[in-house]
């Protein structure tokens with residue numbers, strides 16, 4: 584893994600590495616390669632089912648269980664993180680998403696509202712909860728960088744993305760609002776990275792994921808961005824090279840978000856209609 588020591592001496596907290604396919608897993612590996620010291624966290628059930636302990640050993644990182652819907656878990660997480668790192672946190676990755684409505688195949692016009700609130704709580708309000716806890720414990724260093732992962736369904740309709748679209752819209756709004764307050768208070772940067780479809784546990788749980796992936800690949804001049812490429816982009820945002828970037832949704836999608844229709848897609852349609 585190529586390294587430029589971009590995060591030498593920095594301390595990070597990474598949410599959401601479940602297995603090798605997770606975007607957070609790749610981010611953790613790249614941050615470690617760039618010289619950072621890490622704490623990894625995930626829900627208690629993910630610690631039992633996933634492989635995060637293996638990653639912890641590989642990166643010499645502390646692994647702490649925390650369900651992001653439980654304030655007491657988040658407080659304990661920050662206590663242990665600050666103690667382990669021996670000082671404030673320089674960067675944080677929020678890489679968390681889950682929708683019971685998607686999981687249980689409820690269509691958008693037949694949502695279970697308790698599940699909708701769960702989707703919003705886990706996938707979006709959790710960012711607020713984490714930042715608010717960090718604020719009250721003064722856990723983030725001056726000029727720290729926070730990145731949350733998002734998807735273009737926050738801006739445009741992708742029907743099978745379902746209520747996760749609402750969650751991503753809320754997440755990006757929290758990025759802006761907390762980005763303002765934390766920027767004023769401590770020069771902390773908060774950004775969202777809107778990533779291409781990526782074959783992970785959460786990604787492949789969206790109905791029709793393979794079509795999403797293939798369509799985005801053909802509609803993006805650079806092709807889809809991989810999890811490894813996303814990791815390198817996150818490292819750049821955590822580094823001092825992005826010192827004045829904040830409150831943004833940054834599209835890391837090979838150009839997908841700026842294309843109406845590509846020649847490749849037109850070709851596919853003309854073939855389909857001419858036969």
Ligand SMILES: NC(=O)c1ccc[n+]([C@@H]2O[C@H](COP(=O)([O-])OP(=O)(O)OC[C@H]3O[C@@H](n4cnc5c(N)ncnc54)[C@H](O)[C@@H]3O)[C@@H](O)[C@H]2O)c1
Pocket residue numbers: 598599600601602604605606607625626629649650651652677678679680681705732733734777778779780781782783784785786787
């Ligand atoms: N895969 C894609 O196509 C894609 C595209 C754009 C954005 N994203 C976003 O990237 C992020 C990471 O997803 P991924 O694709 O790497 O999948 P993933 O399944 O590997 O990661 C999702 C993580 O959320 C964690 N999580 C769920 N409920 C939790 C809770 N209550 N407390 C703490 N953690 C909890 C899971 O354990 C898991 O580690 C998500 O925000 C996702 O929406 C994914």
